[in-house]
Every structure is written in structure tokens, then in C-alpha cells.
Amino acid sequence: MEKISLYLVEDYFLSRASYKYSLEKFEQIEFLGDFENAQSCIDAMDKKQADIILMDLGLENMNGIEATKIIKQKYPNTKVIILTSHESENEVLACLYAGASAYALKDIPIEKLVEVIKAVNFGANWYDPHIAHIPFNSIPKPQSYEFNNLYPSSDEIKNLLTERELEVLKLLVEGKSNIEIAQEISISAHTAKAHVCSIISKLNVADRTQAAVKAVRTKLF
């Protein structure tokens, strides 16, 4: 069985030594090196690519999120596992956006971490149960569970509405009232209202709030 090669980025010396010591015991793992900052790891990657990088977040100079982004851009085949004690929603999402395959908290037992490494190497993702709700919550809610109208497609809306109506909808989403919309695009309040009525009717919703929510949900604006 092929070994899984691995780099470790962790600024705290003792943690680094401890992980290295623990991980080297596992036969399936080939511990290629450990670094106290992200740049050293990137330099090492330029010479020899690892299958997996264990990445801390709180680092000097370049933080783990930026490092993950750079590494994934240069070496998309290398998988990054975030290994940190940070649990903030923002940091988790930013890491995943940057391309991390897994997010582990530092209290993870070493045996479990090895399982995560194997799963990630296979192509899976893994999120620590404490933060797993965060990526899950970023999945948009479908309108229903029927095949036909799961999500309103943004193209659908674009085709349904006229140019002018889309213009009005955009302002509506920005929170403008009918009168403000009218002023913005230099039409009468009556016209603005007519457009809004038309939008509401075409989108098949009850009021402007739902129209705005629908537009935002479909990533139209």
C-alpha cells in the first residue's frame, strides 16, 4: 500500500514535535517535514509535493487561510487539513473557501487524525463535529423537495422579468421604497409601483419582502 506523504505547519515547537513523534509511528504515513511558518512549507512544496498538509491557522506572517489558498492554487492535488483550535464560523468558512478538505480541532485523538488523513487522501472531506454545522448551514435551503422546483434558477427569473423589472428588483433588494426606486431611475412613483406589482406577480410571491428574499436566495443579486 502506497504511503501518504505529509507536511505539518504549526508554529508552536512542542506541538510540532509531538505531532511529528506521534504520526511517524503510523506505517501508512510518510512524514516529510514540519515547519513553523507557512512560507517554509510552500518552499518545500516547490521541491517535493506532499499528499497532505496539516495546517495550523494562527501563524506568524502568513496565516493558515492564506497559505491554504496559495497552496491549493499552485498544487490542487495536495489536500489541506486544517488543524487548529479556532472554532469561529468565519474562519471555518474562509478555510473551506480557500480549499481545505478537512477541519480538525486540536483535541482530536491522534488515531482519529490518522483516519481523517486517510479519508482526505482518498478524496473525502471531514469536519470536526463541533463545527460541522457551519459548512452544512451554507447550503441554501431548497424551496421544496420536489424535483421540479427545488430552487428557482436565477436564469429563470432573468427570463421571466423584463430588463426594467430586473433593474427595479435590484433596487428593491437594496431596500429602497417605491418612491426611492422611482427617484433612482427617474420615473414616477406610480410606474415604480407598477413594476413592483408586476415583479411580485411574476415571481409568484405575496409581497416585496418575499421577492427580495427570492432574489437573494437565487444569488441573483
Add this chain to the structure above:
Amino acid sequence: MEKISLYLVEDYFLSRASYKYSLEKFEQIEFLGDFENAQSCIDAMDKKQADIILMDLGLENMNGIEATKIIKQKYPNTKVIILTSHESENEVLACLYAGASAYALKDIPIEKLVEVIKAVNFGANWYDPHIAHIPFNSIPKPQSYEFNNLYPSSDEIKNLLTERELEVLKLLVEGKSNIEIAQEISISAHTAKAHVCSIISKLNVADRTQAAVKAVRTKLF
């Protein structure tokens, strides 16, 4: 090593037989049963829960998305792997929203499927490379990669508003009027209105539409 117990839901008889035949060869897998419709599987789950359910999407009566939702609500510990030929973005997102742990396309080799089953059983997620960009794209783009200003925080709103106000805001986002909100949570229309006013004031917006947009934009709902 503990075996991984498994149900299979697939409407096409030949596919079902083929998967059953193939999967039963693997020692780590305990094939508990196969069903041509989702309800039969749910009924079976009520008697004996499986670790993993392989779920087709296009089924008679109840489709695989609905089935996944129901199963995950009743048995959150059971993991669902979608096994289908559908590749539409909407269906993928709806499945994941419903709680599926993995999404495999039917051309997957059986050995790979078994690896997916093992990874999912461990707690990982897996998305077929053909559709992996879909959940990835649902992760919102951070404003920067600096720790401080990654995203406008939804925690901010959560802290600002009371429990009750968050409840009302959720209904507001769903497009409910004050009266409907009142009925929904069994309070008077006056109270519902008071909550909405308070929300508008606290979020520092002009009206309910802006409040809804702000909530959706910050991924609060």
C-alpha cells in the same frame, strides 16, 4: 473490525440485484436489505437501523431527496449516500441540504463505492468529482483572508436580537406578514408587530424587506 450495515434503495430491479451481488462480496459490509421504494426502507429502519443507506433519487411515490430528509430527521446517526445519475446542481444541493453525507454517480466502480461507504461511515463526506464544485460553490466568499474581517458576522445579529426576535425574523424571512407571524407563534398581532419594529430598529434598517435581506445575506437563515 465491526461490519458496516447497509440498506439499498433503488427502483430498477437489475441495478438493485447487481449492487447487492457486488457489495455482499465485501467482508466489511453487512448487506441488510434492498428496496425498490423509499417507504419500504423507512419501514425497515423503524425495525432495524443501518449505518448507511445507499439512496437512488428517481423513485416512485417518494423521491430520494424527501426520503433522505425524513430518514435524517428520524435517525440522524444513519448516513445517507446518494447513488444516482442525476447531476443537476439543484438536486445535488437539495440532497445535501436534506442531510446526505455523500453524492456518488452511478458510473462509480464498486471498489471505490466501498471506499466511499467506509469514509462516510467514519464520518466523512464525499462528493463525486463531477459534482464536487457544487457544494464547494455554496461556500460564501470571504471579504479577505485576514482573521479580522472575514465575513460580516451572523453572530453579531444573533447577539443583538433576543431569542424571540430571531424566531420572528426567521418567519419574516419566510415572507410572513405580521398577522401570519402572530398566528404562527400564537401571539397577538400587536406583539408580532412590536417584535418586527424592534428587529428593524436593532438591525438599523428602514423596513422589513431590508431586515430580511440582511438576514439572508449574513447567512443567518
Add this chain to the structure above:
DNA sequence: ATTTGTATTACCCATTTGGCTAATTTTTAA
């Protein structure tokens, strides 16, 4: 040349909304 679709404006009317103040009860925290 005529139809069609869109944009524009207008009016009427019932309902909803948002701002304001104020009182009572419940819950929570100090």
C-alpha cells in the same frame, strides 16, 4: 400595417406597515 410586448402614468381602495407611547406580566440577572 397591425399586433404584441413593454414602459409609462394615473386613480381608487383596502390592508399592511412602521413609529410612537404606554401598561402589564414574565424572566433573568445582579
Add this chain to the structure above:
DNA sequence: TTAAAAATTAGCCAAATGGGTAATACAAAT
């Protein structure tokens, strides 16, 4: 125990909203 915060209800009022119909103008398509 007392004080503060939150939830509940109420009434008043001006403004905004949404539904309906309808007329005019203009451009594009048939």
C-alpha cells in the same frame, strides 16, 4: 430580594404597500 431586560398587549396615526383597472406611447416583430 430587587432591579433590569424581555415579552406581551394595546391604541393612534401617517405612510407605504398591493390589487385592480385603464389609458397612452413606443418599439419590435409579424
